[in-house]
Amino acid sequence: MTIDSFQGPHRFLSNFWPAVVMLDGVEYPTVEHAYVAAKTLDPSARAQVAAIETPGAVKRFGRSLKLREDWDDVKLGIMSDLLRQKFTHPELRAMLTATGTQELIEGNTWGDTFWGVCRGKGENHLGRILMAVRAYA
DSSP states (O other): OEEOOSSGGGGGGSTTSEEEEEETTEEEEEHHHHHHHHTOOOHHHHHHHHHOSOHHHHHHHHTTSOOOTTHHHHHHHHHHHHHHHHTTSHHHHHHHHTTTTOEEOOBOSSOOTTTSBBTTBOOOHHHHHHHHHHHTO
16 A cells, blocks of 8 residues: 555655754754755854744745755755654654555655656655655654
């Protein structure tokens, strides 16, 4: 069986789900906040990200950031670290392990074929990382 959408009962798998995580000693309210902050090494830009109220607004803001030079080399490792942190929260860990051995696919309609799958195409890195985290939860 497959979970192919991080909506409804599986919304907790989304990076928008509230879960405090740390990045370089700063707390962020969601994985999305911390991930977008990690895109830059500029402390003032990171402070702006931390102050944004919703993960959707954070995602939009992140599109305007000048990416750090090593971003393509570090983004998968950063996402892995943030998701490991998220699922150390006991309730979230229990919800993740309750997905059993189901394949986790971040299905989307917005064309993200790096982190997810759109129209049957994509690398599904988010789903792959979640399954790896689940294996060690």
